[in-house]
Amino acid sequence: MTDKHAIKNTITTPNVNLSPGEHSTRQFLGYGLGLRTDYYDIILNESPDVDWFEVISENYMVKGGKALYYLDAIRENYPMVMHGVSLSIGGTDVLDIDYLKQLKALVERIEPCWVSDHLCWTGQGGHNLHDLMPLPYNREAISHVAQRVQQVQDFLGRQILLENVSSYISYQHSEMSEWDFYSAVVEEADCLMLLDINNIYVSSKNHHFDALDYLNGVPEQRVCQFHLAGHEDNGGIVVDTHDHPVADPVWRLYESALRRFGPVSTMIERDDRMPPFCELLDELQQARDIGQMVLGTVAKR
Amino acid sequence: MTSPKQHSQGQHRLVQSKVVPKLKDLQNIFKQYLMHGDSAIATHIVSTKTFANDARLAIYSNAYYARLAESLEKDYTSISVLLGDNAFYQLCERYTDTFPSKNPSLRWFGQHMVDFLSRTSPYNESPYLAELAVLEWAFITAFDAPNAVVATELDAAQIPAGKWPELTIKLHPSIRWFKYQWNILPLWRATNEINHDAAKIAVPKLLDTTEQCVVWRKGLSTQYRTLDQDEAKLLLCIAEGGNFSQMCEALVGLVDDPNQLPMRAASILKSWLSNEMISHLAMTEE
Incomplete structure (x- = not known):
């Protein structure tokens, strides 16, 4: 399969195409969007300036x-990542082997x-x-998740990325911060991180922590992708x-994330109240502009 | 839509659990809260001054029903329009309690709707609801049915005359057909019109005779139409493994002149071929 859109850059971090445990380089794909049905035709017919697309695995x-049909056709023109x-x-529950088989078949496709x-x-x-x-942030959960990640990575023959979720509750018996928990899981499992900047912001508001502590608390070398998205703030x-x-505070946090982690493949998630595609392109350009501003500054140093 | 099951707030904030549950038990307790409203989970959740634990939990419980209802609304648009928002949301809650999701993909969540509507009061007192569910589920399953090569009229033209009696036919995997007694096709069309006018939606009505409908995918587009009686007989014959000769026999009684049976069967077959309903024509080996 040939990609018209070349991989933008490489920097030193784990490589997901290697077997678990092996480390080499991290791909910088540039700036991407979620592949959604509303935009199939415009993407296929107009080849918009998007570096890559993220697909929801279960939808395919x-x-x-x-x-x-659209997945295969659009894949001919763009790099893709899968997000489950x-x-x-x-x-x-035991890992769903039927689900994993379908996931693996889609990976091969x-x-x-x-x-x-x-x-x-x-x-x-x-x-x-x-x-x-x-999840509760404790030792039992760390060991449990790490062991399951290893099973999945063995099955797929590649490292996976885990994303931090937004949360509205915290458990009485959590023993550590979310970022310490997240870091411990990926280190013990030897997997990678998809850092959702919006989710960090959302959870920081709901649980009253400093989002910068989160960014500074996770291992830089394991971060392979950023998510950006909108949220609803009802006070x-x-x-x-x-x-x-x-939202503006999320853009500012994204800027901080770029200063901390350097170039990381970034995409914008939009799943409801779908705007005209050109508006998403404008929003993606905003991410590019921030990336250029921050990474340019970093490069000059 | 409003949710009658929205959980109340202000009942659990002062109670805290000193017992550390195992992860499996904690998840089970949380699930019981989402699915059955069991409040035991609240003792394991932190309350803050600005937002109590029960209000925080309610975000998850409300999202649980809302997300599943949204999925059912997309799958069963006609039924949701006919019932109206509140009644449909109540239906969704009862459905969700009866058939909680057991598949990682929401694609399959609505698969028991026909069964649910057929067995559950008061919905089973309006049999057109279950018939509409058959139609709407057929659209969903045809939409993403397996791809298959499509046989053409050219393929049929290349079959020697002597091979026709033994000819077997493979239908496209997206084909499904069913009987119905209510005016579900006009109901479906009216309720799926963009900006439909509720006042102009056809009234559910029992038909004079039972009809049959076929749903399939032509290219990427899902199609539907009523089936003539002879077409329905042929589809059944093919589904049971019948060859062309047996298809002709299936038409006995439906065609006035017995000499015209092969012509009528071939004519129907030609129409199906042009509509991409056939994936393969197989001749017996010499």
């Missing part, structure tokens, strides 16, 4: 029809640059809750909704 775990919502890596899911649980006792449920609590443009 089907046998045929429109979704796979149902792995339930923090769940306590589109050859993504990497595969990610969320640091959470999504079901229990055979029931799927279809939500990203937070009492901030909800991760993906139905608004990226």
Whole structure:
């Protein structure tokens, strides 16, 4: 498969295409968007200036029809990464082997640059809750998740990325901060990080911590991707909704993240109240401009 | 839509658990709260001055039903329009309690709707709801059914005359067909019009005779139409493994002149080929 869009750059960090444990270089894909049905035709027909697309893995775990047609056609023109919502890596049911087989088949079909899911649980006792449920931040959960990540990585033959989720509750029996927990999991599991900047902001508001402490508390070399998205701030609590443009405080946090981590592949998630595609392109340009400003500054140093 | 199941606030903030539950138990307790409203989870959740634990938990419980209802609304648009927002949300809650999701993908969550509407009061007192669910689920399953090569009229033209009686036919994997007794096709069309006018939506009405509908995918586009009686007979014959000769026999009684049976069967087959409903024509080996 040939990509018209060349990989932008490489910097030294773990490489997801290697077997777990092997480290080499991190791909910098540039600036991407989520592949959503509303935009299939415009992406296919107009080849917009987007460096790469992120696809929701579960949306393409089907046998045929429109979704796979557009997936294959758009993949011909753009690099892709896969992002799942149902792995339930923090769940306590045994890993769903049928799901993993479908995931692996999709990996083989589109050859993504990497595969990610969320640091959470999504079901229990055979029931799927279809939500990203937070974990308690304690030793038991670290060991549990790390062991399951290793199983998944062995099955897929590659490292995976785990994303931090937004949360609205914290458990009485958590023993550490979210970023210490997240760092411990990825170190013990030897996996990589998809840092959702909006989720850090949302959780920092809901749990009253400093978002910069979060950024400074995670291992730089394991961060492979950023998510940006909109949220809803009702004053009492901030909800991760993906139905608004990226908010100003999140842009500022993104700037801080770039200063801390350097060039990291960045994408904007939009899942509801879908705007005209040109508005998403404008928003993506804002990410590019911030990247240029910050990374240019870094380079001059 | 409003949620009658929105959980109340202000009941649990002072109670804290001293027992550290195992991860599996904690998740089970949380799930029981989401699915059944069991409040035991609250003792494991931190309250803050600005936002109490029960209000924080309510975000998850409200999202649980809302997300699943949103999925069902997309799958069963006609039913949601006919019932209206509040009644449909209540239906969704009852459905969710009866058939909680057991698949990682929401794609499959609505798969029991026909069964649910057929068995559950008061919905089973309006049988057109279950019939509409059959139609809407057929659209969903045809939409992403497996891809297959499509046989053409050219393929049929290359079959020697002597091979036709033994000819077997493979339908496209997206084809599904079903009987119905209510005016579900006009109901579906009216409720799926953009900016539909609720006052102009057809009234559910029992048909004079039972009809059949076929749903399939042509290219990337999902199609539907009513089936003539002879077409329905042929589809059934093919589904049961019948060859062309047996297809002709299936038409006995439906075609006035027995000599015209092969012509009628071939004519129907030609129409199906042009509509991409056939994936393969197989001749027996010499």
